[in-house]
Amino acid sequence: MITRFSTLILALFLLTISAYSQKSNSFNVKKQLEYCAVQASKTLKVTPDDGTSPRTVPNGSKEWKFVGYKDWTSGFWPGELWYLYEATGDKKWEKEADKFSRFLTPLSVSKAGDHDLGFQVFNSFGNGYRLTKNKEYKDIILKTADTLATLFNPKVGTIQSWPHNKMGGHNTIIDNMMNLELLFWASKNGGNKKLYDIAVKHAETTMANHFRPDYSAYHVIIYDYETGKKIKGRTAQGYSDDSMWARGQAWAIYGFTMVYRETKDPKFLDFAHKVTRVYLDRLTTEDLIPYWDFNAAGIPNEPRDASAAAIVSSALIELSSYTKDKNLKNEYLTKSKKMIVSLSDHYQSHDVNSAFLLHSTGHKPAGSEIDCSINYADYYYLEALLRLQKLK
Template sequence: MHKISLIIFILGFACLSACKSKGENKKSHGNEMEIDSLLQKRFTRLLDYNIDSLAFPRSYSYKTGEIKKVSSRDWTSGFFVGNLWQIYAITGDEAYKERAEQWTPLIEREKDNGKTHDMGFKVFSSFGNGLKFNGSPYYEEVLIQSAKTLSTRFNDKIGSIRSWDFNKDIWQFPVIIDNMMNLELLFEATKLSGDSLYHEIAVKHAETTMKNHFRSDGSTWHVLDYDTISGQVRMKVTHQGIHDNSAWARGQGWAIYGYTMAYRYTKDQRFLNRAKATADFFINHKKLPEDGIPYWDFDDPNIPNVSRDVSAGAIVASACVELYGYTRNEAYINYSKKVVHSLKSIKYILPPENTIPFILDHSFGDWSKKSEMDEPIVYGDYYFLQTLLRLRVEK
């Protein structure tokens, strides 16, 4: 049996007592071995979940006591598959690889779905990890076709990939900061196929977003709407934040991660500078709690009596490991280690008796719909696992 304690040894953590924010009572949550056992138990819960092409686990509702299950069309479908691949990489346990290989093909139908910009989230999180940890030409073919489909949403006049197709009575050509994450699929498709078009589209989208999406303090709006005739910005809103000018925590994470990743593929200093500016805004924010797990929106007027967002903290932690590799700025790697340290405590890890196929609690979904607020959500787990893997390499 492979033990998670190996990871902790490599990361050099001598203690995994929980980090608490100001005003909270501090108490021990058990020794390192107990936390290891708890994390291993959570991994097993994912393995126990039954395979069903219409039931990718997305989140868990405490109100209804039910797992929210989605089809491959949902933007979150690829994360559960990616979690299985990453747990295999962490533990070396072939059972997770076998289960990942069973789940992954259930996403394939999305490779021709041109009605969504979320191709990277769905296909790269699943097939991309499959290619990394399996190497099958089949995975390559699906990734390339998915990139080809995604590229059809690019508008040359605007210089961006269209995000959403809803609210057509309000928006002409909406582009969300989340869309930066889907560029990884395009960059990788050029490496796999030799076709430079995907790379060129990704660069142009990143340039347009960098020009228009950011405020002077380094933070970002969520949604920009462009005029389809002039190509100019029509409006700037933060659809899933507390208000239009707020710093929605997960949106800042998408920006930091997206531009760090764009720098990886291009070595364009502008992209690295953009990632650094937004990372600095985030990790140095006066309203960031001591344990590194942000409130769901930095501008919620009810802080500190509002929900945290584990997913935002995990996204930024993962990005900051890579950002540290390019800058050697200790503040970035320290933030990543702090977040992992916090998330391995029982304040955030789900208890062993909870049988749902998730690892972490306290992620935050969509304020605009008042849904998935302070619940286990699959992408929080995904970026937590990715951070563990990245820290193992960046020692």
């Protein structure tokens, strides 16, 4: 009797595994890319031709809120258009991507307002140059890298994130890791070689000061302007100074993975694994889409953040490619695919609005962009789909 019962349990287990495997294997990346193209076409129809770009659709609305080129998210929409050109080869997307990218040109010759120039210019012109080799794009990228470098404080060893917000010292946020890619690229493509050194120093300083003993990230670190010493860690967009803000940890995972790609220094790869481990180990949601902050008081009645999941799903695909441990590599790929499937099956916007995804959270403490559609969630979701397609 026990043997028959055990056999039945084993059969049910194998059936469950088989069903999940079939679902994962049957996931149609091409279909999801086509969905993104349809949604983006709808957004194009309602986007004014005045230099603005779509940033967010508030919860309960169908209407995009548009922002000017100085907004930190202004590079994600043209970046999406470049990715759609890459996915389809359709010249329509190249034309639109070029137009919306060129709206951002003044950033390359203006005084640096904050660290977000990488998000703004490398996601737009950077993707454009990668796909077209347009020399005008390259010139804009190189000028922008020099502009970003002006925010580097050699006494601290990091780029200041928010010069306009003193916060009691030189502030650096974990998001800033993402903008180092602009400096690395420029240093290898005709720009000043010192840009490489600035990017490495920023990553090393962040690695030393920005993380708790369990490798969860503070959102903001305040440094003394003159001595360069760390004063304190705090949050701006997370639940508390000591909480693990989901998107902040996502920036760390993606950022250190990228720094390893650019430097091939094993200390950055090791650190990428460590900041990934704490995220995956503390991820308790069945669909692998995190709450906006891992320590938020109201879990499970807190908003999710699809943008964090999109960023991590894309980063895990890249990180898996540098991972020699077969079990770890398999874990990264399996969980990345599950995140992408979850986003595709349960978080797509469809007729709710013309964004790709619902349920992202921007700045909950400020009551801003809570449980809504946001352009950077769409950008990294589309990037993750393209990376997954290349794997297949």
